[in-house]
Amino acid sequence: MAASRMTAGCLARTVGVSTKTAERWLSNPARVPHPRTRDGVEAALGVSADVLWPKSVRSTVKVGADREIVSAYPYRSACPRTVWAALIHSATRNITFAGYTNYFVWQEHPRLAARLTAKVAAGCQVRFLVGDPASEVTRRREEVEGVPLTVSTRIRITLAALQEAGERSGIQARFSDEHIALSVFAFDDQMLVTPHLSSLLGHESPMLHLRRLEDDGLYDRFAAHVAALWENGRPAWGAPEAADALS
Structure with a gap:
């Protein structure tokens, strides 16, 4: 906590508990928070659970490639918002939202554009990789999903939010259909994948929380x-597709 300058x-x-609860963790090392809360604390402090609460993980120490898996969720929506908030808060070098629409992040995290703009000002690279709202890939996906809030509409919401932040915010954006x-959301050495x-929406699909611990591991493969994708993507700023999406 001292190293992270956190009281x-x-x-x-940051992790969504009372101050008294956090104080109990300090006064009683045997007191271990719920696994989901541990994930948030790990992300906020950048320290793994086996360091913070060694007894709680002693029986489940991982030594193989899967040790980079912090948590697994059967649905993306099962991942607590506090985990997302902690990852965004703690990132200092790189934040990448490589979801096809990235729609949900604006709904679940108020004032996100302002927070990301501040991150850029502090030296953090912030990137958004979104689908082309006018592409054939997007059109086919809309047929598969068959929902009123279409894929292209969700992409437009992200483009509108980025447009409101402004190109001068330093947030980078590119189009890709691949x-x-x-979806990969990266925050320095951690990511959510x-x-x-099939035809399920993003929040209905599973999610992995990864932390980079080795070369050419799970994290590096997804990174x-x-x-x-970013290298082959097309800049969204100033592109006709972006202007058309906002019209």
Whole structure:
């Protein structure tokens, strides 16, 4: 907490518990929070649970490639908002939202554009990789989902939010159609990954919370995937598609 410049009250607010609860963790090392809360504390402090609460994880120590898996959720919506908030808050070098629409982040995190703009001002790279709202890939996905809030509409909401933040905010945005079935959200050395199942919407698909611990591990494999998509993507700022999406 001292290294992260966090008081008990600040940590409590970040992970969604009372200040008294956080103070109990300090006064009683044997007191272990709920697994979901542990995820939030890990993300906020950048320290793994086996360091914070060694007894609680001693029986489940991972030594293989899966040790990079912090948590697994059967649905993206099951991942607490506090985990997202803590990851965004703690990132200092890179934040990448590589979801096809990235629609839900604006709904679940008020004032996100202002927070991300402040991150950029502090030296953090912030990138959005979204689908092309006018592409054939997007049109076909809309037929598969068959919901009123279409894929192109959800993309337009993200583009509108980025447009409101302004190009001068320093937030980068590119179009890509190649991540329609896989969303990757990266925050420095941690990421949230969602493989999209069949016709299910994003919040209905499973999610993995990963932390980078080794070369060419799970984190690096997904990071390389996003890097390739970004390299081949088309800048959204000033593109006709972006202007058309907002009209």
